[in-house]
Amino acid sequence: MNIDAVRDALSHLDLEKSKAAIRAKSRDFFWYSPVLKDRLDGVEADLVVSPRSEAEVIEVLKACYAHDVPVTTRGAGTGNYGQAMPLAGGCVMHLQHMNAVREVHPGRVIVEPGCLLKDLDAECKAQSGQEIRMFSSTWATATIGGFIAGGSGGVGSVHWGNLRDLGNIIRLRVVTMEAEPRILEFRGEELARVSHAYGTNGIITEIEIPLAPAYDWVELFVTLDDFPSASRFALDLARESGILSKLVSVYEAPTAHSYFPRIQPHVTPGSQLIGLMIAPHSMDGFETFLARRGDAKVIWNSQVGGWDRQPGTVFEYGWNHTTLRALRVDPSITYLQVRYGEADPVEQVERIRARLSPEVLQHLEVLRDAGRPIFAGLSLVKFTTEDRLNEIVEIHESEGAMIFNPHRYTLEEGGRQRVDDRQLAFKREADPKGLLNPGKMISWDQPAWSYDRMYAFDRLRRVAAE
Amino acid sequence: MNIDAVRDALSHLDLEKSKAAIRAKSRDFFWYSPVLKDRLDGVEADLVVSPRSEAEVIEVLKACYAHDVPVTTRGAGTGNYGQAMPLAGGCVMHLQHMNAVREVHPGRVIVEPGCLLKDLDAECKAQSGQEIRMFSSTWATATIGGFIAGGSGGVGSVHWGNLRDLGNIIRLRVVTMEAEPRILEFRGEELARVSHAYGTNGIITEIEIPLAPAYDWVELFVTLDDFPSASRFALDLARESGILSKLVSVYEAPTAHSYFPRIQPHVTPGSQLIGLMIAPHSMDGFETFLARRGDAKVIWNSQVGGWDRQPGTVFEYGWNHTTLRALRVDPSITYLQVRYGEADPVEQVERIRARLSPEVLQHLEVLRDAGRPIFAGLSLVKFTTEDRLNEIVEIHESEGAMIFNPHRYTLEEGGRQRVDDRQLAFKREADPKGLLNPGKMISWDQPAWSYDRMYAFDRLRRVAAE
Numbered sequence: 001m002n003i004d005a006v007r008d009a010l011s012h013l014d015l016e017k018s019k020a021a022i023r024a025k026s027r028d029f030f031w032y033s034p035v036l037k038d039r040l041d042g043v044e045a046d047l048v049v050s051p052r053s054e055a056e057v058i059e060v061l062k063a064c065y066a067h068d069v070p071v072t073t074r075g076a077g078t079g080n081y082g083q084a085m086p087l088a089g090g091c092v093m094h095l096q097h098m099n100a101v102r103e104v105h106p107g108r109v110i111v112e113p114g115c116l117l118k119d120l121d122a123e124c125k126a127q128s129g130q131e132i133r134m135f136s137s138t139w140a141t142a143t144i145g146g147f148i149a150g151g152s153g154g155v156g157s158v159h160w161g162n163l164r165d166l167g168n169i170i171r172l173r174v175v176t177m178e179a180e181p182r183i184l185e186f187r188g189e190e191l192a193r194v195s196h197a198y199g200t201n202g203i204i205t206e207i208e209i210p211l212a213p214a215y216d217w218v219e220l221f222v223t224l225d226d227f228p229s230a231s232r233f234a235l236d237l238a239r240e241s242g243i244l245s246k247l248v249s250v251y252e253a254p255t256a257h258s259y260f261p262r263i264q265p266h267v268t269p270g271s272q273l274i275g276l277m278i279a280p281h282s283m284d285g286f287e288t289f290l291a292r293r294g295d296a297k298v299i300w301n302s303q304v305g306g307w308d309r310q311p312g313t314v315f316e317y318g319w320n321h322t323t324l325r326a327l328r329v330d331p332s333i334t335y336l337q338v339r340y341g342e343a344d345p346v347e348q349v350e351r352i353r354a355r356l357s358p359e360v361l362q363h364l365e366v367l368r369d370a371g372r373p374i375f376a377g378l379s380l381v382k383f384t385t386e387d388r389l390n391e392i393v394e395i396h397e398s399e400g401a402m403i404f405n406p407h408r409y410t411l412e413e414g415g416r417q418r419v420d421d422r423q424l425a426f427k428r429e430a431d432p433k434g435l436l437n438p439g440k441m442i443s444w445d446q447p448a449w450s451y452d453r454m455y456a457f458d459r460l461r462r463v464a465a466e
Numbered sequence: 467m468n469i470d471a472v473r474d475a476l477s478h479l480d481l482e483k484s485k486a487a488i489r490a491k492s493r494d495f496f497w498y499s500p501v502l503k504d505r506l507d508g509v510e511a512d513l514v515v516s517p518r519s520e521a522e523v524i525e526v527l528k529a530c531y532a533h534d535v536p537v538t539t540r541g542a543g544t545g546n547y548g549q550a551m552p553l554a555g556g557c558v559m560h561l562q563h564m565n566a567v568r569e570v571h572p573g574r575v576i577v578e579p580g581c582l583l584k585d586l587d588a589e590c591k592a593q594s595g596q597e598i599r600m601f602s603s604t605w606a607t608a609t610i611g612g613f614i615a616g617g618s619g620g621v622g623s624v625h626w627g628n629l630r631d632l633g634n635i636i637r638l639r640v641v642t643m644e645a646e647p648r649i650l651e652f653r654g655e656e657l658a659r660v661s662h663a664y665g666t667n668g669i670i671t672e673i674e675i676p677l678a679p680a681y682d683w684v685e686l687f688v689t690l691d692d693f694p695s696a697s698r699f700a701l702d703l704a705r706e707s708g709i710l711s712k713l714v715s716v717y718e719a720p721t722a723h724s725y726f727p728r729i730q731p732h733v734t735p736g737s738q739l740i741g742l743m744i745a746p747h748s749m750d751g752f753e754t755f756l757a758r759r760g761d762a763k764v765i766w767n768s769q770v771g772g773w774d775r776q777p778g779t780v781f782e783y784g785w786n787h788t789t790l791r792a793l794r795v796d797p798s799i800t801y802l803q804v805r806y807g808e809a810d811p812v813e814q815v816e817r818i819r820a821r822l823s824p825e826v827l828q829h830l831e832v833l834r835d836a837g838r839p840i841f842a843g844l845s846l847v848k849f850t851t852e853d854r855l856n857e858i859v860e861i862h863e864s865e866g867a868m869i870f871n872p873h874r875y876t877l878e879e880g881g882r883q884r885v886d887d888r889q890l891a892f893k894r895e896a897d898p899k900g901l902l903n904p905g906k907m908i909s910w911d912q913p914a915w916s917y918d919r920m921y922a923f924d925r926l927r928r929v930a931a932e
Contacts, residue, residue, distance in 0.1 A: 106595070107681055107747035129572070129595070130679075133708075161707025167751025168708035188754035210708075210747045213596075213679045215573055239837030241627025242599075242634035242676075281573030281676045285633025288654035343809070371705030372838040 001090060002067040003046040009063040013056055014097065016048035025092055028077035028084040032323055033334055034383050035407035035454075036082050042462030043085045045072070045092040052097045054175065054183070054205040061181045061203065064091050064435060071177065072437045073199035075114060075146025078138040080320055082409035083150040083198045087439035088459045095145055098205070104128050108170055110208045113145020120144055124211055131214035133160040133168060137319035144207055148172070149199050152404075153376070155277070155315045157367035158238050158248045160212070169195055173206035176430035184430075193426040198411060200437045200444075201427035217246055217277040219314035221300035222290070223267055227252050227353065230272035231346045231364055231375070233293055237276075238366040238373035243286055244279035249318035251275070252353070252362040255380065259326040259333075262311045266299045275314045319378060322363045326380050334389075336360070337404040338377030338396055345375045351399050358382075360392060377401070410442045410455050417451050419443040467556060468533040469512040475529040479522055480563065482514035491558055494543035494550040498789055500800055500849050501873035501920075502548050508928030509551045511538065511558040518563040520641065520649070520671040527647045527669065530557050530901060537643065538903045539665035541580060541612025544604040546786055548875035549616040549664045553905035555927045561611055564671070570594050574636055576674045579611020586610055590677055597680035599626040599634060603785035610673055614638070615665050618870075619842070621743070621781045623833035624704050624714050626678070635661055639672035642896035650896075659892035664877060666903045666910075667893035683712055684749055685780035686742040687766035688756070689733055693718050693819065696738035697812045697830055697841070699759055703742075704832040704839035709752055710745035714832040715784035717741070718819070721827050721846065725792040725799075728777045732765045741780045785844060788829045792846050800855075802826070803870040804843030804862055811841045817865050824848075826858060843867070876921050878908045883917050885909040 007015065016022050026045040030036040046069075051057045064071045070090030077084045086092050095114035101123040103110040109124055109132070117132070117139040124130045134156030136142055147154075148169060153162045160168060169191050176182045184202070186193060194202045224230040227250075234250045237243065256263050256273035267273065274296075278286050280303075290296055300311055311317070317325065326333040342348040349362060361380040366373050381392060386407075393403050408414050411423070424443045427436070434444060439457030442449045449455060473481065482488050492511040496502040512535075517523045530537045536556030543550045552558050561580035567589040569576040575590055575598070583598065583605040590596045600622030602608055613620075614635065619628045626634060635657050642648045650668070652660060660668045690696040693716075700716045703709065722729050722739035733739065740762075744752050746769075756762055766777055777783070783791065792799040808814040815828060827846040832839050847858060852873075859869050874880050877889070890909045893902070900910060905923030908915045915921060 105747075107679070107745055159707075165708035166706050166754050167710070167748045170747065170750050187750050188757070210710075210745075213573070240632050241625075241834040241837060242631035244633070244676075279573055279676075281571075281636065282633045284636050284653050288632050291654070368707040371707060 001069045003069060003090070005067045006063045006069045006091060007047055010049055010060060013059065014050040014052065016050070022048050025074075025077070025094055026086055028074070028082060029080045030082040030085055030409070032080045032320070032327065033407045035386055035389065036409060039456075039460070040082050040085050040087075040409065042464060043087055043460070044089065044463040045086040046089050048092045048094055050094040050097050054098075057093070057175055057203055057205055058181045060091065060093055061175060061177050062179070065177055065179055065433065068433065068435065070435045070438045073149075073203050075143030076116070076138070076141050077146070078136070078142040079146065079150040080406055081150070081414045083440070084146070085409065087409070087457050087461070089461045093203070095143065102206070104130070104211075108208060108210050110206065111144055113148070113204050113207060114143050116140075117142050117144055117147065121214070125214040128211075129214050130211035132156070133210055133212045134163065137315050137321040139315070144209070145204050148195055148207055149197065149204060152196060153367055154319050155247050156212070157365070158245055158373065159368065161368045164192070164196060167210065169207070169209055171208035172204050174202040174430075175205055176202055177436050178430070178432065192420075193422050197423045198437050198440045200411065200431070200441045201423055202430045202436070215279045215281075218280055218283055219300070219302035220276040220278065220298055221263065221311070221314065222274040222276065223256075223271040223297050223299055224274070224295055225270065225272065227272050227362065228346055228350055229295060230274055231349055231362075233296055234274055234364065234366050235346060235373055235375070237286075237289060238368075240285065240289060243282045243289065245277060245282070246279075247275060247277040247315050247318055248366040249275040250362065250364040251322065252357065255322070255326070255361050255363065259329045260317060262307075262309050266307070275317050277314060319365060322378060323380065332383050334381050334383045335406060336377065336379045336381055336393065336396065337406050338379055339402040339404070340375040340377060341369065341402065342400060348400060349375060349377070352396060352401065355395055355399075356392065408454060410440055412442045413451070413455060467535045469535060469556070471533045472529045472535050472557060473513055476515055476526060479525070480516040480518065482516070488514050491540075491543070491560055492552055494540070494548060495546045496548040496551055496875070498546045498786070498793065498800060499873045501852055501855065502875060505922075505926070506548050506551050506553075506875065508930060509553055509926070510555065510929040511552040512555050514558045514560055516560040516563050523559070523641055523669055523671055524647045526557065526559055527641060527643050528645070531643055531645055531899065534899065534901065536901045536904045539615070539669050541609030542582070542604070542607050543612070544602070544608040545612065545616040546872055547616070547880045549906070550612070551875065553875070553923050553927070554925045559669070561609065568672070570596070574674060574676050576672065577610055579614070579670050579673060580609050582606075583608050583610055583613065587680070591680045594677075595680050596677035598622070599676055599678045600629065603781050603787040605781070610675070611670050614661055614673055615663065615670060618662060619833055620785050621713050622678070623831070624711055624839065625834060627834045630658065630662060633676065635673070635675055637674035638670050640668040640896075641671055642668055643902050644896070644898065659888050663889045664903050664906045666877065666897070666907045667889055668896045668902070681745045681747075683743040684746055685766070685768035686744065686764055687729065687777070687780065688740040688742065689722075689737040689763050689765055690740070690761055691736065691738065693738050693828065694812055694816055695761060696740055697815055697828075699762055700740055700830065700832050701812060701839055701841070703752075703755060704834070706751065706755060709748045709755065711743060711748070712745075713741060713743035713781050713784055715741040716828065716830040717788065718823065718828040721788070721792070721829065725795045726783060728773075728775050732773070741783050743780060785831060788844060789846065798849050800847050800849045801872060802843065802845045802847055802859065802862070803872050804845055805868040805870070806841040806843060807835065807868065808866060814866060815841060815843070818862060818867065821861055821865075822858060874920060876906055876908045879917070879921060
């Protein structure tokens with residue numbers, strides 16, 4: 001790899017000059033995981049470039065292809081699976097300048113990948129009273145391209161399901177990593193080639209996604225005294241087809257008291273907490289639902305206010321902001337991503353609580369899966385050793401829960417632990433030299449990998465901090 | 467009852483003068499049922515009045531209360547359970563003049579009860595790009611008040627569930643039948659007192675309901691060769707959380723060929739038909755879903771057209787328009803309303819088909835119930851005798867299906883065959899003389915009724931046609 005040649009070829013573009021900025025822009029939020037922190041700390045790019053257009057993206061890809069330089073593409077780098085970490089060094093391509101909202105139509109928007117989720121929502125709302133169907137809890141800082149390439153769902157999934165579900169992405173425009181990069185337009189089945197592929201097999205330069213109506217969502221915190229009542233409350237609420245919700249989160253005690261300082265004055269260590277976003281015109285229905293559960297108490301309602309120190313937006317307690325908040329208080333906390341898909345997921349969670357609480361504290365997000373509400377878990381784990389973490393994973397699997405392991409940096413290990421043939425086949429076609437985000441697709445590097453232990457990329461390059 | 471005194475007292479209002487019009491306005495679509503046709507043909511009001519305002523509604527109620535005249539309130543009279551039939555004669559109060567759309571807000575509308583569903587949708591769309599969440603297939607002719615007082619769901623229920631589900635009605639303004647009628651505002655649990663109560667315990671004078679975004683829904687007909695594949699297709703499509711649909715109907719062969727003349731040239735007698743309304747921005751997702759089912763063929767797409775004689779709107783083949791279309795071809799056809807709620811409703815339907823097809827032809831509507839898609843059946847039944855019809859009901863019940871019997875004219879028999887204590891308690895309070903829509907609430911007339919046979923109202927009054 002000839003870094004200098006690439007640097008020269010791209011000198012007319014926005015190249016990061018500061019060493020500190022290059023280091024910063026080589027990192028994502030991988031450090032939520034002590035395992036990834038151990039493996040990936042010190043990973044650093046040789047150069048960071050921020051193209052302003054698809055034409056400049058093609059210039060970057062051509063130069064790097066010619067000189068065998070790896071390219072790791074990123075948005076804001078808010079992912080937690082090391083999605084945006086340039087494991088083999090080389091070039092980090094930052095898409096922050098490609099942030100235009102191109103067209104807003106009834107039910108859909110066309111946008112460049114570097115647009116922040118919050119800016120995209122603001123533009124859609126201003127132009128048409130619409131908003132995107134779902135977003136990660138990093139809405140304020142993350143990009144839509146990063147969400148599509150590295151995310152799986154989030155706030156809004158309680159209504160619209162997983163990001164990968166049919167209909168939640170309409171079209172992706174993709175540039176290949178070849179001597180002469182091609183521009184492709186993917187729809188339908190083709191979308192699965194590059195969505196949630198961490199930029200390993202093509203660079204997304206334009207996104208078309210569906211929109212939903214924008215409402216002034218009412219944000220609520222509700223407490224209950226015991227956990228199964230709280231999880232049942234959340235599931236039953238999501239089963240109310242006439243009550244439109246955007247977020248239904250459950251936090252096992254003492255999460256609220258221990259890790260949410262703004263909420264602490266309003267709860268006890270035993271308080272089970274539920275976070276909600278409800279459409280304003282569904283609040284009557286919600287109040288009726290609530291009144292049927294005598295033990296549930298609303299402690300925060302954004303329409304009412306009344307706290308000396310306001311909690312901020314409720315979704316910034318949910319999804320992976322929960323882990324972030326817990327980490328700030330207790331650096332030994334990490335997490336797992338779990339899916340509880342049994343017919344009665346409340347019971348399934350209780351079985352795991354019986355074996356693991358409080359070493360593992362439940363944090364549940366209700367999402368719609370195959371047409372019905374289930375629980376995704378982003379459980380808080382008190383980390384001791386990697387062996388114990390692996391045991392905890394096995395305990396979950398023995399209870400029928402599926403783990404998307406956030407202590408692994410490959411697509412396969414962070415996913416369903418199997419090769420995605422569509423992604424692999426497209427990488428063969430679109431990235432023949434294997435330069436895009438190297439080390440993230442096991443099936444490319446080691447097709448016979450057996451998944452019996454954590455994968456270790458053999459070209460991993462770490463630089464000591466200065 | 468002193469009809470003449472009421473007629474005099476209300477002479478300044480819009481009173482129907484024509485005998486033929488009084489007869490016409492005393493009838494609803496009860497004649498879909500040969501059983502109800504036998505019992506209710508000849509039922510006729512003594513007078514028909516159409517108040518222009520809530521104040522005039524109160525005048526009507528006061529006059530009728532003073533002179534012990536029953537009042538049966540109606541919208542367009544498109545119901546099929548005899549909801550609007552004045553069993554004891556007296557006064558029919560028609561709310562056609564009270565049709566103002568009062569306020570349209572983000573997510574909700576305030577409207578008078580006599581507004582036609584299509585006019586309400588047109589106004590909401592024109593003012594705000596919104597539409598009502600659900601409507602009956604009689605959208606073009608039926609009123610919102612009639613839908614709330616006599617309906618249970620319809621086009622849109624595949625997404626939003628049943629009309630009675632929390633959140634699908636926000637507020638109802640209700641006038642009582644007393645010497646001095648009171649005006650009440652109902653929300654939350656109170657809504658169940660008067661929604662789907664056929665106007666037996668109060669008169670709805672204003673309605674607040676939630677809205678959804680209005681889209682230019684794509685209308686489709688799809689055919690498959692065997693019925694379980696068709697019902698599975700429909701259920702699986704509704705389970706796709708990212709594909710926004712408004713109607714998913716299934717029609718067992720040879721319904722399409724035998725009873726839908728506009729569709730007949732495009733199908734065979736063996737064609738299983740599916741009718742769909744899909745959001746335009748979900749069409750890519752739908753096409754992807756479709757391509758996974760090699761045997762499913764789109765025969766009509768409203769965006770494409772291409773038939774010499776267009777089929778009209780697809781929802782006018784669904785819900786109870788199916789029965790209407792079949793009746794026009796074969797007057798011996800009637801129907802049943804069924805709910806298939808098992809975990810695998812496809813299998814449940816197959817068990818019933820094995821015992822009853824083709825005497826009973828399946829017509830399924832997918833609706834969301836307790837958060838998951840299930841089947842409502844509006845099955846086409848080849849009528850022979852009442853005894854056989856009762857046997858068919860029993861066969862359904864023995865297979866775990868719930869029947870909402872449309873061959874009965876009481877709330878209880880057409881519902882869950884039990885007393886609704888909330889409705890009864892409110893009738894005691896709001897209609898102490900029992901003058902509102904008499905004969906429709908068994909628990910009022912005969913609290914000890916055992917439901918061992920069809921209820922027969924003892925004051926039923928029928929008039930021979932002239």
